[in-house]
Amino acid sequence: MSDNGHRRRRVLQAVGAVGTAGLAGCLDVFGGGGDNQTFQPGQIGSGRGGDYVPAGTPMEAMPDLSGTIDVYSGRGQALVGRLFDYLHEQYPDLTINPRYEDSITLVNKIREEGSNSPADVFYSVNAGSLGALAEAGRTATLPDDVLGLAKEEFRDPEGEWTGTSGRARTIPYNTDTFGEGDIPDDIFAFPEASRFDDAMGWAPSYGSFQAFVTAMRVLNGREKTKQWLQGMLDSGVQEYADEFAIAQAVADGEIQAGFANHYYIQRVLDARPDAPLATAFTTNDAGAVFNVAGAAVVDTANDTDMAANFVRHLLSAEAQEYFITQTYEYPVIPEAQPIGDLPPVEELSPPPELDLSQLADYGPTIELLREVGITV
């Protein structure tokens, strides 16, 4: 395994370096000022010759899309709007009606709308709200040929939803202060080690952070989680509004490390390639949870086949490349790999016993946060 894995990683690092340089030059999505109007697949390879095609199943090999589709999107317009535009360009007969709101608000909305919901597809930022919708019995099972496109670990075992892109929990750290060996691979070591006193940042009001604490609660129990939260508070952890701010603050040296999703680090590095900022991972614990953004067909969809076909397109080579290059996420299809200074997904060590849909249960997490005095 390691032979194959190592070789792949070396190749990927090369691809990643070129890809990132290409991005910085011609895409400039998250840097200052610039704007690319439309997404064109193949740009990732523009630095390495003209024969590059995105890995995976191209849209061409998928059934055509047409008609009108109502997408309840918990993913922001800034991130996925251009992907929808691209789909519309490919299929002029397709009209996408996106509704952008908070994922969990959309789940509540679908539940309130009952059998008269206009939603065809629910597109979510995390597995938790997909699990919540499925638990409410409001999803239609996806066909096997759609589910089969994504790796098994990134989709619902019951086939109610599939992940479309992945995000890893990480420890961004400042390389001027810490070496790679200074970052523990055990999440519970952080409150104990005095080198992290007054040195770390977190964003407790941020959904991904709450999912992380939920994972800790599911894996390690309420008491141990409470102790961890209290320990971090005692060690003087700083509060930030979101995790992009944490990555920025680590790069600025305002704090020395933090808890954040992986792509925020890549976004900072894209705009400031020389920033003293690197990514570390913990091993087999809540600190290394690999969550997915994903999609489900709503049970009230006008045309379930069409809606499932739309989800299929989110797993196409082009869409996966979009997530890799535009949002710096992990692809969920086996053919593709992430860019930037990121290990391939095989080398991450998420807690193996965690089922992502367990993360739907974050009510008790909010209570726990309030209990230790964190207002979220």
Next chain:
Amino acid sequence: MATNTVEERVGGRSVGLTLVAGAIAAVVLSPLVWLLAGAFEARDSLSLLVADTTVEVFVNSVALAAGVTGASIVIGVPLAFLTVRTDLPAKRLFTVLLAMPLVVPSYIGAFAFVSAFGPRGRLQGILAPLGVESLPSIYGFGGTVLVLTLYTYPYVFITTRAALKTVDTSLIDAARTLQHDGWETFRRVTFPQIRPAIGAGSLLVALYALSDFGTPQIMRYDVFTRVIFSAQKYDLDLAVLLSLQLVVVTLVILAIESRVRGGGVQSDHPGRRASSLRLGRLKVPAVLACLAVPTLALAVPLGILGLWLVNTGRTTSSLAFQPEYVLNSVGLSFAAALVAAVCALPIALVAARQRGLVPAALERSAYVGYAIPGLVIGLALVFFGAHYGGEFYRQGVILLPLLVFAYVVRFLPQAVGSTRTSFEQVSSTLEEAARTLGEPPSRAFRRVTLPLVAPGVLGGAALVFLTTMKELPATLLLRPAGFDTLVTHLWSAEQQGYYGQAAIPALVLLLVSALSLLVMVRLEGYDVE
């Protein structure tokens, strides 16, 4: 004989009027029925209502409402007095300036204050060369009261001004001839006449403070709305129960206001003009006070938005500004203002002219919707539309009417408050006089009373317009797919960290709101000077 006829007509009209007002109140209260039904289903969770955290939230919310209302009266009433009854220079300019914070959504204010006064805030950076190393923390109770007061005191300022302008000044002149000094005159003659207006404005402030979500959320202060917002994500039962508790708190506030209001003094000579009080040596402090409040409330957000605009940072074509956002916002707000003004007339008239339990209950019921968080009303109407709207709901065609309805439910009290105080100051004897001269009642009302109360009605409509422009949660939930307003666009840009692109709709929102405020001042301002 003739007298009998008049009385019969009056009696018949009053019953009809009460019925119309009752019907409007019933429709406005209908979302509450959904809330009660939800609470009934959630009765298993009732124990949550006495949990420690819930009690803390209750105490925090009451403290916030009391703090903001008190501070708004302390700021709003003296400033209103200065701009109406004294020889303050540039009165019209100050009137506009002092009302202007109303156009700033409090969540933009909160965001700007955090940005400016935060640990490494902009203001600290600017003041650093002057030796200012740190600023007091803006988060928590103090900051929330500060921000909410700065953006809600204009409710007291505007209603008090309106009342001061129609105060019967012959009484003031009489008091002066009786050798009362200025303060004594204010306390014994002016204050009783403007007390209902101060009460109406304070009520709006208290209800706004209770129902606002954005400010406590940004300022990290746990009140009902903030906890309801968290709760609706994972436990709709708890959210419904807390919402109901919030409605109960609102009812208590309505009861308190009702006691404080007492009977306002009516005048047979509304709007007679008196000579202005001379400020003398107090002129400079007065001008400074009139400058300080709007400077703090306006300069901070304008400065921060300006910085966002200049340091555009990242942008994306998906969030490019579209002129239709302005049209959508203005169209919705205009519709809401029109419907609210029309619905407010019968309720305000009944409340002002009739005594007893029924009129009081009618008027109070109009206020209840204001206490139901926009988020909860939004969910209630989604439920209603989805269940009874059939294909119209799926196609999205009834969403905009539902949205206007949500605004009217939320903001009707603004129109009712302003219209009622106008009715109260116009003695019904004027209209009765017209009727004894042979005018039919409806015509007498149209020709005598309506012109006199028009400024109040328009003022109320303008308030509804302004508030609707700023409303966020219900708009988010009920707008049809692809229909964006200034606020929803600003919200999504800001949420996704595209501050430069959030600044543009925010500034346009402020501009459109400011223009509508100018129109409002012109409408009522024929005797500002």
